Amino acid sequence: MKFQGVLFFPVTPFAADGSLDEERLGRHIEAGVSAGAGGVFVACGTGEFHALDPDELERATRVAVETTAGRVPVLAAAGGPVPVARDHAVRVARAGADGILLLPPYLVTAPPQGLVRYVEEVTAATDLPVVFYQRGTARLTGATAAEIAALPKVIGLKDGIGDIEHMHRIVRAVRAVPGTEDFQFFNGLPTAETTAPAYRGIGVDLYSSAVFAFAPEIALAFHRALSAGDDTLVAHLLDAFYCPLVELRDEVPGYAVSLVKAGVTIRGLDVGGVRAPLLDPTPEHVARLAKLIDRGLEAVAV
Numbered sequence: 510m511k512f513q514g515v516l517f518f519p520v521t522p523f524a525a526d527g528s529l530d531e532e533r534l535g536r537h538i539e540a541g542v543s544a545g546a547g548g549v550f551v552a553c554g555t556g557e558f559h560a561l562d563p564d565e566l567e568r569a570t571r572v573a574v575e576t577t578a579g580r581v582p583v584l585a586a587a588g589g590p591v592p593v594a595r596d597h598a599v600r601v602a603r604a605g606a607d608g609i610l611l612l613p614p615y616l617v618t619a620p621p622q623g624l625v626r627y628v629e630e631v632t633a634a635t636d637l638p639v640v641f642y643q644r645g646t647a648r649l650t651g652a653t654a655a656e657i658a659a660l661p662k663v664i665g666l667k668d669g670i671g672d673i674e675h676m677h678r679i680v681r682a683v684r685a686v687p688g689t690e691d692f693q694f695f696n697g698l699p700t701a702e703t704t705a706p707a708y709r710g711i712g713v714d715l716y717s718s719a720v721f722a723f724a725p726e727i728a729l730a731f732h733r734a735l736s737a738g739d740d741t742l743v744a745h746l747l748d749a750f751y752c753p754l755v756e757l758r759d760e761v762p763g764y765a766v767s768l769v770k771a772g773v774t775i776r777g778l779d780v781g782g783v784r785a786p787l788l789d790p791t792p793e794h795v796a797r798l799a800k801l802i803d804r805g806l807e808a809v810a811v
Contacts, residue, residue: 567600
């Protein structure tokens with residue numbers, strides 16, 4: 510499985526009664542795939558994986574698979590305690606996913622070798638390819654990253670920590686292992702575009718774009734500019750849109766998800782609010798987000 514382009518992490522719509530809204534999820538995913546997404550990562554961080562029950566995870570995955578109809582790869586999340594993560598892996602495979610984004614173990618801080626064991630035990634429950642998500646309690650060393658990369662079902666590593674020097678050592682350690690030429694690295698930071706130029710400098714070109722979920726025009730224009738070396742447009746979009754968005758995002762914990770969901774609603778598809786423990790943006794913050802979206806769209810319209 511080889512990824513390219515902008516990777517789409519859809520939100521998970523909820524109906525007025527709080528239940529999973531499969532119809533709106535399908536519409537949301539169809540819009541993203543039609544816009545040019547390079548892959549769909551359903552029910553992951555932006556999709557409130559932390560707040561979904563196992564049945565909802567499986568249903569959301571099935572909606573994504575049916576909606577994409579093979580046009581792009583579909584990955585879904587698994588994570589938490591080993592027995593739970595193994596159950597997730599079985600469910601998303603049953604729903605037809607092409608792969609798994611493996612999130613960190615729940616709460617506990619483990620030694621690096623313990624993380625290798627975690628990946629081994631979860632991947633034993635599935636034949637699907639796996640991308641490991643380094644973030645939170647899951648921080649690898651170069652040696653353990655290389656060990657995980659050598660596991661037969663692991664095809665990639667997504668970084669959500671943001672330590673460029675540390676990640677550079679991981680990339681070099683993995684690339685030193687024979688047979689890892691096709692192993693893929695992903696920038697998985699919130700609003701990843703702000704760090705995409707730095708990650709490209711260490712050989713990590715792929716990134717997840719939360720902005721793509723509500724403003725694919727902006728996300729695609731940024732990706733094209735970055736790929737073409739259009740530093741002027743990259744800088745303009747960072748200054749006019751992305752950096753102000755990050756400033757707004759950082760005002761309230763959890764806004765990395767809540768603002769994205771509000772953005773999808775602003776652009777015309779009401780996907781409901783977020784589940785606890787997250788909070789929906791205040792009316793003031795929604796208004797600021799709407800102005801930022803307008804500014805970003807104006808920047809890419811010329």
